[in-house]
Amino acid sequence: MARPFDVSAVEKKWQACWLDEGTYDVDNDDERERYYALCMYPYPSGPAHQGHIRNYTFGDLVVRYQTMRGKAVLSPFGFDSFGLPAENAAIKAGSHPRLFTEARMAELKSSVRRLGAAYDWRREVYSHDPNYMRWSQTFFLAFLEAGLAYRAEATVNWCPGCATVLANEQVLSDGTCERSGDLVQRRDLEQWFFKITDYAEELLNDIDTLEWPDRVKTMQRNWIGRSEGVEFDLALQGDHSRALRVFTTRPDTGFGVTYAVVAPEHPMLWDLVTDSERESVTGLVERASLASELERTASSDAGGGLDKRGAFTGSFVVNPFTQQSVPVYVADYVLGTYGTGAIMAVPAEDERDFAFATLHALPIVRTTQPPDGHGDGPYSGEGQHINSGFMDGMDVATAKIAATQYLEKNAHGVKKVNYRLRDWLVSRQRFWGCPIPVVYCDTHGIVAVPLDQLPIVAPDDVVMDKTGQSPLATHEGFRNTTCPICGGPARRETDTMDTFTDSSWYFLRYTDPFTSDRAFDPVEAAKWMPVDQYIGGIEHAILHLLYSRFYLKALVDIGVAPGLAREPFKRLFTQGMIRLDGSKMSKSKGNLIAPEEYYDTVGADGLRLFHLFVGPPADDVDWTDQTEEAIEGCARFLDRVYRLSHYDECFFHDEITLDDEEVRREVHRTIAKVTDGFERWSYNTCVAAIMELLNTISRWARRTEGAHRATLDESLDILLRLLAPMTPHVTAELWEERHPGEPGVHATTWPEADPTLVAHSSVVMVVQVNGKVRARLNVSPDITEADATAAALADADIVNFLKGATPSRVVARPPRLVNIVL
């Protein structure tokens, strides 16, 4: 489309200006009020796509708006530059992940620069920078020393496609890898873990203090999965010196326990199995251990959990409430990794137990009275206790307390809190990540690499193939080393750290990236932290956002970040996704729409305005056939702004007329609307309000009766300032034309609405009869209820409409509405 000005030239000019002059560089000794605005640092996958553009457009609006509000705004940029895609691509192309990654970083940076977003580029960080790795490794060792990092053998998630283990958080609920989509396998391996479970309670409680979307908060609460209950003993029938320990959240249903179940991995299992049952139990356990997590957990779907595989162990335990002996089963619906790995089963009040009991013909005893009409199925809701001895008649909460006391006295019962959250598995058997800085010595075992030898950087001449072992393991020069303690032969850890460890602290490095003798100065970091506004995609709702919260808490506790607030991100905004043909836009789907083609036509400003205008920022955007036209519409609006600013046929008069006054009022009302919209993240309505203002000014300036010069100048100046955080280039250009030699539009302050002008001098009051609008009257905004009623009833149209009928009621809501009810 033809533009009234050279968009590319204008945008290049201002981008160069901001960069050369370091307009958005901010120093740590800045005395203005501070504001830390941050977009999640990207994985460098190539040129920016529309998701990035959307993210950085919102971020830049916040940065420029808060700057105009007089704050010192920290706005850094960097790259989450370690990761599997680079390694896989490098294997394919016979290149090195670093070369590949740095080429992608350059591409992304170039397209981000052309967006014209304001960043302090001096603070740029990237994960694979040895200067950054040094501190990633230092933190690992600090965690190790504090007992927060440990090595253990465990059943872990192995992704065959990625040729590495994964954290629980990276496995989707259907048992596939969130990255490659491969079915994740279970393997018993010795791996490094971070003790995130130590922080489960605090991670859960502090969610309440965060200004985050409820959706994200709920997801994190569910992920942590706190449950309160009792752990107690079920004594073995015939040998009361031994017992099966179980966990339950419903001790009150104890009288309904008709059997018990242990997980196939339970350590006591083979003590319980009698000779006659050995064969069937062996078969069951073998099947369970071969089955993938998916098969084991997803089999309950359709038939309401009828597929409950299990076998009798041959042993019995005593129900401590009824003193009756009940059979012990082994079944794969009980998990070895949660609670005690064994449960008391109450079929009448638990769906899973009900399904199992039905299948295996076990007795079902109700202990809670279900509501009328509930039927024979399991019932786990509120109700009076029945068949429950001393708890009969109690409600669930009261019975829980009574049952807990009973178990404490009679069955070694202890109140217990369990979490679904597991420790964070951080080992990865891949090359392109931060090496774990420990060595293994035959004499001294696990030995930390001395801090002065950090960073441990992987050598370049490594054969990278996906063998299931870290590529570093085959590099003799890297692998073989000496023990820092005894100098004897030792071997290096060859696994690398999960890349989520890198992204768990980058926001701290941004606050003080200039120092080389430590990761950051806690005093400098404390000036900026916590991040005032964090912006990113919903896909990080659990992974990155939970890990970062854990990191900061741990870093504060171990003395790396003393004095910092314990939460990294005060406010979080999660933007919607861009969809093409209904599916998420992503490089792997090959459906990216690059911004470059728009930069040359509608400009970065046009594209930015589109992203702001298309809908609520939190909503997904469908990229359709009509999107091109919508983007052009945004560019057209900017052209109209440009033309109005250059309009030189205006006839001016000296007196301020009523029309001029009304324009001033519109201008100030728009200030109020846009300011409010900015605070509420309602950017689409802000754009609409500014468009309306332009229409008003434009029509008024073209009138033959003329316009008041000072009013036109004020109006245009305010319009440019309101628009400046959204479309920074064109507004900077027009402002410079209008105010040569003065500070630029981005250095001006955010306009303030004059309350006396925002108020309306007269308003339209609607008059309804039985809820339908029958007349409109111009009234004073402070009309009284009586006057409003009188005016409504006196109106000619209303009188005519009523035809003498007497209203039964008149509801007046001055000054907006009067409703006459017949």
Added chain:
RNA sequence: GCCCGGGUGGCGGAAUGGCAGACGCGGAGGACUCAAAAUCCUUUGCUCGAGAGGGCGUGCGGGUUCGAGUCCCGCCCCGGGCACCA
């Protein structure tokens, strides 16, 4: 199955219990032009009507209210999250 969102013109969307459809896209008509593009103006929920004007209308069915897109109850559909965690 459970927990969140959401359902408004041809399309994206707006609307603190008070004029439904702001703003934009698209469409229609007009001005300018030799012509086109660009620009500017008018118009644009559906429907009945020549017109004035009327009726209907925010997924469906009820309810509360003088008044409901908005609040309550029960459904339907779409999207997302969780899913044997005892």
